[in-house]
Amino acid sequence: MGHILTPAERASIQIALAEAFVDSEVDYASIAERIRGYDLKVVEDILYSEVAPVCFSNLETPVPPVWTGFQDEWLLTEIAKEISARETSWLRRSFDLLKVTWLRYSYGYIWKEIMKSHDLK
Numbered sequence: 001m002g003h004i005l006t007p008a009e010r011a012s013i014q015i016a017l018a019e020a021f022v023d024s025e026v027d028y029a030s031i032a033e034r035i036r037g038y039d040l041k042v043v044e045d046i047l048y049s050e051v052a053p054v055c056f057s058n059l060e061t062p063v064p065p066v067w068t069g070f071q072d073e074w075l076l077t078e079i080a081k082e083i084s085a086r087e088t089s090w091l092r093r094s095f096d097l098l099k100v101t102w103l104r105y106s107y108g109y110i111w112k113e114i115m116k117s118h119d120l121k
Contacts, residue, residue: 021055032117
């Protein structure tokens, strides 16, 4: 599966994966449906290196505001900012590698849940 994602495909994957970070009940089946057909290795990387760094703090807030979902526009802008900061700073890249490793560990359950739903189909 050597398909390179178009910016639109990548954005729709990012938006789908961000749903895993809402405070309400997460619909993993819906997320799994929306990533179907894409290279799962690539999707998993997008989850932990692009979406999670921007969204995880939503789950860490002790008293989160009522939060129904991420504003798509905001999400995509924040992810773009993260990626460009990484590209311009060696220190930021090193720090983000550690952060992504931690996110994969702490939020490993998210990918497992998505895969459970994915494999049901």
